[in-house]
Amino acid sequence: MVTDTVTAKPEPRPARAGGKREQTKIQNRETILEAARKVFAELGYGATTVRDIIRATPLASGTFYNYFQSKEEVYQAIRDEVALEIRPRLREERAKAKSIDEFISSTFRTFFEFVARDEGNFRAIRHNADSTRVRMDTPEVLAGFTELREDIEKAIADAIFPPVDADFLMAAIVGVAFEVAERMVIGDNHNPSEAAEFATALFMGGVHKLPHRKNAAGTA
Amino acid sequence: MVTDTVTAKPEPRPARAGGKREQTKIQNRETILEAARKVFAELGYGATTVRDIIRATPLASGTFYNYFQSKEEVYQAIRDEVALEIRPRLREERAKAKSIDEFISSTFRTFFEFVARDEGNFRAIRHNADSTRVRMDTPEVLAGFTELREDIEKAIADAIFPPVDADFLMAAIVGVAFEVAERMVIGDNHNPSEAAEFATALFMGGVHKLPHRKNAAGTA
DNA sequence: TGCAAAAATTGACGCAAAGTCACGTTCCGT
């Protein structure tokens, strides 16, 4: 490891707690994030440039780089905000679970309710210029996946779950959660309860246990 | 709709079937795609530039734009090749299905076997500089999703499936397929049969029917 | 309060890659 005293960067003294410096720093960061959300939603992630973001801001271009390295990092920050809010809730719910059913249903219910509430953000982020669909999972999101796998492993150790492949099960839950959430938001069915019931039924008993459609009229 | 005769673009006459023109066009396109595959694998998708791609080619920079609009479009073309190859196979398998079990298991088996065989491509495309995970679904891939939903609806009409929400079921299958495929490729378990058995068991009977681990030694 | 140092902002600048286009070359139909 290189701990060169000469080359080491100055490491700015931490701003005083309630000071003006700290104040504007928080303010500016939020200004940039807000502008980014707006511009991403308008132009789509791929098409927006760092310049587009700062243009939607009273700040100068150089200032942007005091806060983020690139538009990717801004995107990450936006996603991370969401991930960091939902992860503790999910862990808490799963920790309380005394059975498989509780474990699965609380996970899906919490997730879908959160997505439904956060729908604006969700849509803004998803929007893309061409018809290509993009999903980016930041390290914070991926950490959430790992937490799920850990919880599954703990549940197996506690004999709440049978000894299945925790990695695959985690992947299956994540896959269903994200894809079904997308259908919920995109489609005309914005009901998180229905989504949660569907996903839970699938994991609890497979296709045969899925809820039947109210009106059997097929789209085809 | 604007059908301006003056402004309308020339619409080049289609090259003769076996002619030299057509020949080199196909050739050049493939040269670019091949170079792109190599460079994406080397530098990662995010880091490669259009120039990097043509530099790995005897062609001039201007020529690139005769074939593709951007590196995104090259990426799409690569993905589309895969999608266009696997989609008919999946349809065929599902069309033969006489029961839910056949429908589900053939879908997963075909998909995972394809991914395992195509693993090099899969990894190359996935390779990314930062630790962010990206998944891009091109229109051709999305069309594959729609085909799955159509097949599900047909199966419901034929009373092979109960009248469940076809949109959600499609989403669930897609989600499990992609996420589990990723674990299969990334992890140390490159066995498509195991992945297919896991996913099929989940959809046929839920968590309780999942195969148990061979060696019960947990990772945690 | 006044002052010097530290921190942060600013926008112009240098650079790298994107995308265009006038020109030359190759191919095609007659």
Place this chain on the structure above:
DNA sequence: ACGGAACGTGACTTTGCGTCAATTTTTGCA
């Protein structure tokens, strides 16, 4: 074999990125 159309070429223009010296704002301290 000739004329025109399609294609390839690479220099050129444009666009956006990231930096940095100069400037402004804030802070700590006497």
